[in-house]
Amino acid sequence: MGRLHVSSLALLLPVLASTANAASEPSRPRGVSPEFAKYYKNPETFMCISNPTITIPVAHVNDDYCDCPDGSDEPGTAACSYLSPLSPPQPPRGQAGTVNDSLALPGFHCKNKGHIASYLPFTNVNDGVCDYEVCCDGSDEYGGVGGVQCEDQCAKIGKEWRKQDEARQKSLNAARQRRKDLITEAARLRKEVEDRIQTLQAQIEGQALKVEGLEKSLAEMERAEKGKIVKGAGKGGKMTVLASLAKLRIEELTESVGRLRTERDAAKRKVDELEAILSRFKEEYNPNFNDEGVKRAVKAWEDYAAQDRPGPSEALDRDLDDILKPDSESAIKWEDFETNTDESDIEVLYRFEEYLPAPVRDWVDSKLRHLRVVLIENGILADRSTGDAPESKAVTDARSQLDGAKRELEDDKSELTKHEQDLNKDYGPDSIFRSLKDTCVEQDSGEYTYEHCFLKSTTQKPKKGGGHTAMGNFVHITSVTVDEDLPADGKGLGSGERIALKYENGQHCWNGPNRSTLVVLACAEKDEIWKIVEQEKCVYRMEVGTPAVCGVEVQKQVPEHNEL
Numbered sequence: 147m148g149r150l151h152v153s154s155l156a157l158l159l160p161v162l163a164s165t166a167n168a169a170s171e172p173s174r175p176r177g178v179s180p181e182f183a184k185y186y187k188n189p190e191t192f193m194c195i196s197n198p199t200i201t202i203p204v205a206h207v208n209d210d211y212c213d214c215p216d217g218s219d220e221p222g223t224a225a226c227s228y229l230s231p232l233s234p235p236q237p238p239r240g241q242a243g244t245v246n247d248s249l250a251l252p253g254f255h256c257k258n259k260g261h262i263a264s265y266l267p268f269t270n271v272n273d274g275v276c277d278y279e280v281c282c283d284g285s286d287e288y289g290g291v292g293g294v295q296c297e298d299q300c301a302k303i304g305k306e307w308r309k310q311d312e313a314r315q316k317s318l319n320a321a322r323q324r325r326k327d328l329i330t331e332a333a334r335l336r337k338e339v340e341d342r343i344q345t346l347q348a349q350i351e352g353q354a355l356k357v358e359g360l361e362k363s364l365a366e367m368e369r370a371e372k373g374k375i376v377k378g379a380g381k382g383g384k385m386t387v388l389a390s391l392a393k394l395r396i397e398e399l400t401e402s403v404g405r406l407r408t409e410r411d412a413a414k415r416k417v418d419e420l421e422a423i424l425s426r427f428k429e430e431y432n433p434n435f436n437d438e439g440v441k442r443a444v445k446a447w448e449d450y451a452a453q454d455r456p457g458p459s460e461a462l463d464r465d466l467d468d469i470l471k472p473d474s475e476s477a478i479k480w481e482d483f484e485t486n487t488d489e490s491d492i493e494v495l496y497r498f499e500e501y502l503p504a505p506v507r508d509w510v511d512s513k514l515r516h517l518r519v520v521l522i523e524n525g526i527l528a529d530r531s532t533g534d535a536p537e538s539k540a541v542t543d544a545r546s547q548l549d550g551a552k553r554e555l556e557d558d559k560s561e562l563t564k565h566e567q568d569l570n571k572d573y574g575p576d577s578i579f580r581s582l583k584d585t586c587v588e589q590d591s592g593e594y595t596y597e598h599c600f601l602k603s604t605t606q607k608p609k610k611g612g613g614h615t616a617m618g619n620f621v622h623i624t625s626v627t628v629d630e631d632l633p634a635d636g637k638g639l640g641s642g643e644r645i646a647l648k649y650e651n652g653q654h655c656w657n658g659p660n661r662s663t664l665v666v667l668a669c670a671e672k673d674e675i676w677k678i679v680e681q682e683k684c685v686y687r688m689e690v691g692t693p694a695v696c697g698v699e700v701q702k703q704v705p706e707h708n709e710l
């Protein structure tokens with residue numbers, strides 16, 4: 147709002163105490179707030195507030211001459227304004243000032259009826275300018291002879307302010323609700339992590355037992371393997387070769403049987419078709435035509451049809467089906483022959499127990515196995531299961547099962563560590579940033595579009611295209627003290643302690659540091675970037691609005707050692 151400038155002559159005019167704008171409350175001199183009224187009650191004398199030993203006649207209050215060292219005798223003029231702090235006036239203090247040459251009063255009190263009372267710096271009192279922004283009632287100017295008459299605009303200004311305030315309150319309520327939702331969501335996400343931790347812990351317990359069991363069974367299998375006499379040097383004996391040749395041959399034969407069956411079925415369909423034609427021919431020909439050729443043909447067909455020609459039996463077809471089925475139960479289990487088949491033929495000969503009667507053979511076999519293992523384990527017999535000899539499929543399977551189980555166990559353990567660390571991470575007040583994590587907002591500024599992804603990164607994207615520049619990755623939550631005028635739309639930091647997010651180690655700046663960004667947050671109805679400043683080369687600061695910080699009391703951060 148513009149200020150009304152008037153002749154400076156008015157400033158020279160003496161101002162009478164308790165005259166303008168205070169008619170309804172004669173006991174309170176002009177410019178005195180209810181808070182300080184008690185100091186001005188005595189009808190005879192006035193004691194300077196901070197220096198009560200100094201007393202002056204009441205007539206000297208507001209006489210435009212500064213008598214008290216704390217300026218308290220001039221609450222309604224600018225006479226003591228040289229004592230004034232430059233700006234802004236201090237908020238009302240419960241207790242009057244005690245330092246001698248500083249003002250006892252926070253400023254000139256404007257009653258602003260119909261709006262909100264406030265203090266104006268004494269330097270602005272009776273200066274010929276109506277300071278409606280603070281004093282909407284115009285009481286800051288002496289309206290007497292030669293003074294400036296400022297009309298009371300509180301009704302209009304107050305109405306407008308209330309309208310805006312209502313909108314502000316509405317927006318603030320929406321922001322608060324959004325913050326509540328974010329907190330609920332954050333708690334849900336945290337619970338999810340806690341549940342996952344529980345599941346993983348149980349899973350890890352079970353998995354560890356499984357690994358233990360598999361280790362045991364592998365060890366047992368390997369031990370049993372050592373006892374097998376039929377281990378070869380790994381090159382494979384004749385049995386192996388024979389088995390693989392037989393497998394190949396059988397595969398070829400199976401393929402041929404399949405092909406032949408298909409051909410047979412096709413031929414049969416053809417014969418059936420031809421037989422149908424001839425049969426119809428016999429039914430339909432005219433025997434009265436004495437055509438010898440036709441008669442011979444009919445006779446030949448009758449002879450052919452009279453013969454008994456059995457077709458392929460269903461049982462045979464079923465057998466063929468079984469042979470051709472790749473997973474048929476009756477199929478030979480080649481793996482049984484392919485594994486462990488690296489025995490040498492000589493070794494087969496040495497399995498003499500196979501020549502013994504069954505009961506004796508079993509007994510001898512078990513004793514021999516045990517003896518072999520003992521001899522191997524005591525270094526008397528060479529361990530032929532080691533070296534380049536391939537191990538049995540059973541052992542390979544057991545090993546790969548064990549490896550798989552170990553891998554799963556390790557995966558679960560590292561996921562558990564990740565979640566446990568996450569629970570200890572700082573996600574801000576009420577863990578609210580847990581629900582905003584990775585949420586991104588963008589804003590154009592100059593030749594770039596800037597992006598901020600909460601707790602993740604900041605990025606600079608050239609509007610004309612081209613590569614993006616990383617401006618930092620999230621490091622920690624901190625706080626900063628700010629002191630800025632709040633714009634009319636409320637989209638700014640204001641003053642006080644604010645939560646800030648630090649992003650470091652972005653793309654290296656030529657002839658400079660790695661890019662970094664400090665994102666300072668203030669309350670807003672929705673997440674948005676308000677302002678981006680490159681404070682120094684490649685050191686950025688973003689001002690971001692978010693409901694996440696609405697109503698949050700921020701504690702001032704203890705400065706880090708290197709900042710002292």
Ligand code: MAN
Nearest residue numbers: 606615655656658680683684
């Ligand atoms: C780019 C941008 C700027 C930065 C310069 C430094 O142009 O990242 O913000 O100042 O590089 O060379």
